[in-house]
Amino acid sequence: MGLPPRAGAAASPGRSSAAARVHGNASSDPRTYHHRGPGIEEATCRLWRHVDSKVVIRTYLVITGLFTLSASVIWGINTLFMLDAGLTIFEVFLANAAFTAAMALLEIPTGVVADTRGRRASFLLAAISLALGTLAYVGVAFINGGLLLFCLAGVILGLGYTFYSGAVEAWLVDALKATGFDQELDRVFARASMVASIAMLLGTVAGGLLGQLDLALPYFVRAGLILMAFGVGFRTMHDLGFSPRTVRFRGIAGEMKKVATAGFNFGWRSPAIRLLVWDSFLTMGFFSWAWYAWQPYFLELYGEDAVWLSGLIASLFALAGIVGNSLVGRLAKPGRKRTTLLLASTTIVTSTMVATGAIRSFWITVPIFLLGAIATGVLQPVRQTYLHQSIPSSERATLVSFDSLMGSLGSVGGQTGLGYLSQERSIPAGFVVGGLVTFLAIPIFGRLRALDLPADKITERAPELVATPPDAVRPVEDPT
Template sequence: MAIYFIKEANLNDFQLVILGTIFEITIFLGEVPTGVIADVYSRKLSVTLSYLLAGVAFLITGLSTPFALLALGAVVWGISETFLSGAREAWIADELTAVTPEISADQAFISGNQYSLAGRFIGVWAAFGFSFISLRASILAGAVAFLILGVVYLLLATEKGFHRAPDHTHNFGDLVQTLKDGFNLIKTRAALVAVVLTTMFVGFSSEAMDRLWQKRFLDSFPLPTLFNNPEGIWALLQSGVMLGTIIVLAIVNRAKTELPPLKILQIILGLVISIAAGMIVFGWAEIFPVVICAFFAVRIARRALDPLIKAWLNRRAESNVRATVLSFAGQAHSFGEILSGPVLGSISQVAGFRWAMLASSALLLPNIPILAHRIKVVKANPDEKSD
């Protein structure tokens, strides 16, 4: 969508990042309340609302280019993300327990992410097809797809594994109590704290890369076309990320069993290091193939990180607060992006993109010793389950 903002709305570096910051502020404010709603009322309802609101957000964005209306679209999209984050993963984990207990949540999240990436791969090329009409047509096609998905999910999805607590009266007190239970669970378990901090540091470092990578290519290199369409390069890059992530997750999940805690942490640490190093190369390299490789390293590592973090959190959160715990992690990520986004956008606008990438990498570095310490603890206590 960033290329639409650049070419159709003519946004500069700072405006692109601020638009992302508005999106993340919305997520930060709504993440935990919507996660609590999913834990107290219905996870299926929460996911359905997410898809429908995403369709509305894409409609607003595709039908307008003034910055104020694009900001409104970002707010609605952020709200839709809060209804999805945590609720979908908690719904999956509970449905597996109720319907197919022989499948581990780890396996389901990693395999599910691979199917999601395959869907994104198809979506990227569908959007490229619509771009022959206009970039706006691609956005509006996405809006229609989200609205259809919301209706299909409402009609066909089951919710056999979710059971409301018998003493829940569906009032505000239930929401507050679930919020407290989720926070207390994270606070008392170092295994959860380490991974929630990981999401926050990734958030600190990600905003400039997320919002400005396409502008980096446009400003630095003459880009090839595909079928005489200048938007083809974005389809090639995005689909390459999808395929690369599918391969990485297939390697991680090749045993088709629940991953040992030590292995999950080691993979997470390796991905974090790849992101930090890749951003420096992406920002500073001047050779096009090297920049392409760095881009793939960062984007693939970021996408592969997500299902591993969710698997770790799901394994250590009880069902009654699972969506809330996952939402806390999402909120930590948004908090990081909110704090760093305007700063990184200003650095890119004033000093240049490469300095923003260097700063982004530096913001991720404190996470490395945190994960290394956690790995040391797990090695010393290989049978730990919940500390």
């Protein structure tokens, strides 16, 4: 099991030097690091002086590519694997719901790790958990363990993904600020998304071919690739622009309360972030189901039990994401509003998902589905930019996890409800109903546009990197 790929998921913009000074990590010179003594901070200081933004971006792209490659080898065959292991279609989605429920429950505790011990430590823990969870999946299928054991294995995978969510993006943002990078990051997001999509292209094709031989083979390959990603992260990923701090066991509850409070103060109380997390709740509720539902649905339309075809379609989905990502640089022009792109791409996504269920012809339905993937490739990098330019750096990992938390909560309901509908009615009915639900994202982005916030405006330089007073990092009050 793994997260459904969201074409365009990448990185985020940096923080202002003023915001950095508030937290004691930087001076007015973004390349200067104030440390309080020897140890980790002193080592970080030395690393800082010898790393530039190009190295940071290159490291991020390598980690993104390896991690996505390791995950994508099962994306095209995961549902088929679980059905082959004896689960019904509804049980498949219940197991997936257990995975996403674990993510929802563990987002805050694992967010504490990223915001205290460091983004690097969180990523390494993610890789270890995901490797163990992947092998557990194969073991459950081998012993015909059934739904309960699949759910338990899914919890391990959920733990891994919560360690990953937000941590790597936060590492990129802080490291870029520390090395003096002061440009808009929409294009960097798109580059990372293109790397991820290329890795997904290779991984899904390989996974489909391996699955044609044995559905368990992609899982063994995935575990090996995750361990490779662990090795690269251990060697090259260092916390620049961030000071790790020790948290004792008795202090974890306090840290969790602090993180939850930050999520409320800087998240829910901010009208822009609140709208964005509602979008995450709605759309992930559908897409986390849709990604696993198309596999048996398209094979049924094709009329043959061709596992390799699932890998091929998943790779075409990745290619469609690359096309969408490549359009971001052309569409995100200075002077335009990000909500214009969000509204247009969301309208296309909603229409194509409804049509995927309404039109039951393989050679028409699949291209329509892929058109929706192109629109998603535009939507996600732009949405990420808006989100990260609306939050303070000190709470960046926490609020990205908060956004993921809402998406996970939506996924639990979406996979359970649409999974039941799939078994009682049909998968096409799920596409129609779920696609109509995503229509609600259009008025959400319309309200976001009406706020007319600085994050909505595309400029040559990132607004956050202009010197701003400490008050600028306070949550925006909802005028309504």
